[in-house]
Amino acid sequence: MTTSESVLPSRREQNKLATRRAIADAALSVLRSKGIGNFTVEDISEEAGVSRRTFFNYFPSLEASLASVTEGFLDNALEQFRLRPANEPILESARAALMALADPMTVAPMAELFSLTQDNRTLARSELEAWDHCTNQIIDAARHRLGPDADELYLRALAGSIVSCGKAAMTIWFEDRGSDLSAESLASLRQHLINAIGLLGSGFNPSA
Amino acid sequence: MTTSESVLPSRREQNKLATRRAIADAALSVLRSKGIGNFTVEDISEEAGVSRRTFFNYFPSLEASLASVTEGFLDNALEQFRLRPANEPILESARAALMALADPMTVAPMAELFSLTQDNRTLARSELEAWDHCTNQIIDAARHRLGPDADELYLRALAGSIVSCGKAAMTIWFEDRGSDLSAESLASLRQHLINAIGLLGSGFNPSA
DNA sequence: GTGCAAACTTGCACTTAGTGTAAGTGGGTG
DNA sequence: CACCCACTTACACTAAGTGCAAGTTTGCAC
Numbered sequence: 001m002t003t004s005e006s007v008l009p010s011r012r013e014q015n016k017l018a019t020r021r022a023i024a025d026a027a028l029s030v031l032r033s034k035g036i037g038n039f040t041v042e043d044i045s046e047e048a049g050v051s052r053r054t055f056f057n058y059f060p061s062l063e064a065s066l067a068s069v070t071e072g073f074l075d076n077a078l079e080q081f082r083l084r085p086a087n088e089p090i091l092e093s094a095r096a097a098l099m100a101l102a103d104p105m106t107v108a109p110m111a112e113l114f115s116l117t118q119d120n121r122t123l124a125r126s127e128l129e130a131w132d133h134c135t136n137q138i139i140d141a142a143r144h145r146l147g148p149d150a151d152e153l154y155l156r157a158l159a160g161s162i163v164s165c166g167k168a169a170m171t172i173w174f175e176d177r178g179s180d181l182s183a184e185s186l187a188s189l190r191q192h193l194i195n196a197i198g199l200l201g202s203g204f205n206p207s208a
Numbered sequence: 209m210t211t212s213e214s215v216l217p218s219r220r221e222q223n224k225l226a227t228r229r230a231i232a233d234a235a236l237s238v239l240r241s242k243g244i245g246n247f248t249v250e251d252i253s254e255e256a257g258v259s260r261r262t263f264f265n266y267f268p269s270l271e272a273s274l275a276s277v278t279e280g281f282l283d284n285a286l287e288q289f290r291l292r293p294a295n296e297p298i299l300e301s302a303r304a305a306l307m308a309l310a311d312p313m314t315v316a317p318m319a320e321l322f323s324l325t326q327d328n329r330t331l332a333r334s335e336l337e338a339w340d341h342c343t344n345q346i347i348d349a350a351r352h353r354l355g356p357d358a359d360e361l362y363l364r365a366l367a368g369s370i371v372s373c374g375k376a377a378m379t380i381w382f383e384d385r386g387s388d389l390s391a392e393s394l395a396s397l398r399q400h401l402i403n404a405i406g407l408l409g410s411g412f413n414p415s416a
Numbered sequence: 417g418t419g420c421a422a423a424c425t426t427g428c429a430c431t432t433a434g435t436g437t438a439a440g441t442g443g444g445t446g
Numbered sequence: 447c448a449c450c451c452a453c454t455t456a457c458a459c460t461a462a463g464t465g466c467a468a469g470t471t472t473g474c475a476c
Contacts, residue, residue: 011444012452019453040432051455056434091412128336135372152383156376157404158412164343164368172361196365203411204299204366219473220423227424248461259426264463 020058020068023048027065028109031116066113067126073110074134076100077166081138086145091201094162098193101166102186110170111179135163165196228266228276231256235273236317239324274321275334281318282342284308285374289346294353299409302370306401309374310394318378319387343371373404
């Protein structure tokens with residue numbers, strides 16, 4: 001209550017984060033061993049060494065525990081976006097932020113999730129939610145940068161398009177390369193991301 | 209088996225469609241009367257005059273029965289997109305297709321759904337799924353138009369961006385106008401859609 | 417119209433998701 | 447070291463979603 005008010009993550013906060021991470025890791029682990037759709041929240045809880053009820057104290061659903069992988073992945077890029085200088089052209093900031101998606105450490109769990117889930121419907125929902133959440137974060141960040149009287153339509157259309165470009169690049173990359181994380185493969189992901197933003201910046205003019 | 213092979217919707221098909229529609233209508237009706245989150249699949253089934261089991265024969269979840277509103281709304285625009293001449297610039301086709309979103313008949317149920325659900329999380333998922341499905345349909349339609357050797361990254365990034373623009377315009381419009389369906393309000397929706405596609409076509413260049 | 421086969425509906429039983437509640441338990445702080 | 451509060455857990459319950467088998471309707475041929 002005195003000095004460590006809200007800035008420092010208290011010991012308890014750290015523990016909670018650890019539990020959360022343990023559950024998320026367990027979820028991925030169980031997904032690996034049993035395959036998509038062949039396990040329950042109980043399986044994950046057991047693997048994580050907590051009760052079923054505790055699982056639901058941390059995640060609202062089974063899919064959410066897996067989507068936390070995607071969230072972490074996107075949060076990283078979001079952080080980069082926020083760190084860009086405010087006077088930089090937005091698409092340039094976006095390009096720089098998207099580069100973070102090609103970081104080996106960050107993309108690895110994401111690629112594994114991709115490969116383990118492929119075309120699963122239920123999971124796809126939480127996945128979409130994560131991308132949508134990211135879009136909203138970009139909108140907020142961009143609004144903050146451009147001031148309160150920025151055009152809302154501009155903000156929303158732009159943020160949505162940026163995210164779509166990121167998603168498109170990730171999809172293409174994964175279809176081409178599977179979960180190949182070699183330097184060369186990551187370079188191609190980076191190129192896809194650059195190309196996508198390039199298309200966006202040129203208004204998808206076919207001649208470009 | 210002779211002539212009505214597969215082209216005409218057989219009597220059985222019509223009945224199924226009618227049941228499906230009855231359930232979807234019932235879902236909206238119950239949503240209206242009880243409010244979001246305060247009803248179950250059983251309530252909808254009862255209102256539609258079918259068993260709970262039959263409900264699940266038609267829709268995989270409660271949210272899906274409501275999301276069918278959005279699907280119908282988007283399918284309409286999709287149809288317009290497919291009808292555009294193949295040699296037309298794609299963004300122009302997109303603009304024309306998006307105009308269908310401002311059709312009073314089509315947008316009315318959508319606007320009501322918007323107003324009844326507002327910021328509900330669970331429903332938002334199925335909603336996102338519908339927009340995502342639409343994106344994939346656009347990708348297919350555009351691939352069909354541009355031939356099989358079109359750049360996949362181009363297709364996906366473009367389709368995603370177009371849908372994002374549509375979504376952005378709808379969101380802004382609804383925030384401004386609530387469920388006002390007057391001619392003037394719809395004109396403003398149309399203008400939002402045109403503006404969004406304009407932004408996309410100009411690469412979101414702030415000077416434009 | 418009568419009967420038949422296929423399609424559609426329904427009831428039942430079951431697993432799992434998700435939540436409220438109240439009682440435990442243990443770690444951090446004074 | 448003892449208290450207290452945050453976190454965990456067990457329990458009980460509602461509702462989602464599904465497989466199955468028995469009923470009921472519907473389209474169709476005769």
